[in-house]
Amino acid sequence: MSQLRHNLKHSAIDGTAYSVMVGLAENQFPAFVLAIGATQVTSGLVATVPICLCAILQLLTPWGVRKLGSYRLWTAGNAYLQAAALVPLIVCAWLGRVPTWLVFAAGTVYWFGSVSGGPAWTTWKCLIFPERLRARYFARRSRWCNAGVLLGLLLGGLFIERVQAASPDDSRAVLRAFAVVFTLACVARVVSGTEMLRISEPRPLDMNERDVSWREFGSKALHSFDGRFILFAGATAIAAQIAQPFFNPYVLKQVGLESARHLHAALLAAAFAGRMAVLPLAGRIAHRHGALRLAWMSAIALVPLAPLWTLSDHIGVLFAVQVLVGGMWGAFELASLLMFFDALHPRERTSILTKWNLVNYACMAGGSLIGGRLLAALGEDRRAYLIVFAASALARLLALALLMRARQPAGVVEEPTLTQPDAALPP
Template sequence: MENINEKIRKSLKYSVIDGAFYCAMVGFGESFFSAFAVFLKASNIQLGLIGSLPQTIGSLSQLYSNKLLKVLKSRQKLVCIGAFLQGLMYLPLMFVFYFGSFRVWYFIMFICLYWILGMILGPAWNSWIGDLVNEKEKGVYFGKRNKIAGFVSFVSFLIAGYILQRFSDGPKTQNMGFILIFFLALISRMLSTFFLLKKYDPEYKITNESQLSLIKFLKQARTDNFGLLTLYMCTLNFGVYIAAPFFTPYMLQDLSLNYKLFTIVSAVTIIIKFILMPVWGGVVDRYGTKKVLSVSGFLMPLIPLLWVFSYNLWYLIIIQAYSGFIWAGFEIAAFNCIFDTTTPQKRVIFIAYYNVLNGVAIFLGALAGGFIVKYNHMFWSKYYLVFIISFALRYAASLIFIPKLKEVRQVESISYGDLLFKVITTMPTKGIVYNLITYGRTHRSGTTNRKN
């Protein structure tokens, strides 16, 4: 009979494989939702809703995660049921093209269900993986797990883009391309669910401490480190999503990129994040989440502003590379900060509130962006104004909240300049070669790896 350590070791291995297949689903399917909406001739308001409403409704569903967990009495059951049903939602998406004049609204309805089923399991999954990963290795584990998942996401994204380019002769042929990539997404999610079923789920008890009300959570938010992180991410995401739904239509409509060029430009961010996640993960473990959030949080606002200055293809690729570099650090720092600032007993309900509030901010941001795009005529492209506003709001959010966040772990001290220099100089050499070597070594010796 296997001991607990052996079960955990195998579970962390299965979690890497689950994460890889999950990201294959995203690469084949979810990444092309906006492109599919453009193909269906969605309006700018509809594009704004597609970029925000499903995530908002999905995040609101997390208010019921704790209640479902009490009924099912197992994080694994909740996660696996949600993952399986989420995969099945690709079936109606394959045929939404044939749903007549209301097909865009049907598409929005189906992806709302897709996000509900995917997000309702989120707090349970985060709590589950948090109990499996060694506290001192979270950054390294999640960085390496993201690296593998990111590579799979990159490859699946390229394959999907190639398929769409090959099936680009006329609407009916294009639709067949979308049917094929959505089918591949469905298969990927089923395989992800299979490996979720193989993982070990340590005993988890729901206590009174884990049932804090949303009102009480909001009241203590300004004096609590996790509460401040939540307020920061809500404000930031409002600014991010004023622009986020409109990069795809900007590339496909205003810049007239075909699916091949759209895929290449979009894939640059994925591959850079895939390379750098382990590097940033090690930096987070050594120097703390606050330091990495500070560096990336003040460099990330520039991204939407840079889109205004040129539409040269090589320039766009450089922007995407910069975006992947910054977002890799920001995402892994924010993710680890959640674990650092919550206890296992509170983690499910706190992550649920975190996602609910961020979902509302995302919805309001995208809705505001949709109206700005529809009614402004200030620049050559109607999207430029939302890019500029997004830059200003992102920077304001970082300026207000990052100084208030505290580092909760004992970490080494380093200046911001030295930290950035360390990541940049590690990236092209040791960051790639060293991590390929040490992944094999740590994997054999029973230590861990992650997904975002």
């Protein structure tokens, strides 16, 4: 097996194992917070507010990569850190007492592992995967990743519901069910980190990266055509997070799925099924017409989706909306990934992406705080959710004005990679 095929294969396994963890743990966090007795607003905020601190701490990423002399070791180390962050939640859930502050603290460590590993991961993969394969490969890899999330969601949701049905008045049994699910998630992330260590890295590795100052980062975002995509992506993050964190509390409390976990899991899974269905087409569009065209198509489609959640409580309608939501977000995320791959110079990529992470997650936290404040002020009832979801749609529409100023990046000259000219994608 060629080195490129080896790398592509183990990167797909790594991504799939990581995604199983996301389905088992990350997507269960809001339900877990409700299970320990916290409010609906807290349930929505637990997935976003800890990211603020993480986004600041991950500015250490360029320093950490230089100290280790390896993108691979930094990324794998953060994978193991994510697995470790789940351990206190497992222990406390098994014992039956989980303070809310511990969920936020563990969530902060968990998200640090995710956020700080991202920039190094992107730079590393740009070094070993040639540009001509990226659109098709990452579309295909994303399908496997979404399948992993789907598997994790279904396994975790069905197991928790079965325990809840068997012991409806035993909150401790439900918490122990979460402990089991989080344990499986921890194992999946350890597998993911181990697979990362099996992927090659160019040697000797050129660590002569350029540190982009905040002033220069801002100038690129404001004045360069490809950099202006950053402004649009940040505005879209704010707009989306006004509504996104509160979908789970809405369907659990307002629609009444708290006692039907399998239906809740099915709704979450539907979004990932939508991603899997759309990604092959999205990859072909990006390959033939460019990432910016794909960004336009998906961003326009995303505008009206949040209010559609309130159209009906019928599970079939909600399922269809979730498939559409997942498909459009999958296409948009692929477009964003490819825009960042193509637009950033290799020596600046890690530095710029760490700063972008801070901006992006600050925007996400800001959006969730806006949504949470609105929801709390309006009473956390069905009407309040409708207003919050409508506000998100309006903000998404306004964000499109910023996309008009972006241009398709011309691409950059990459560093030498461990590839072969005639290498093909794995099946």
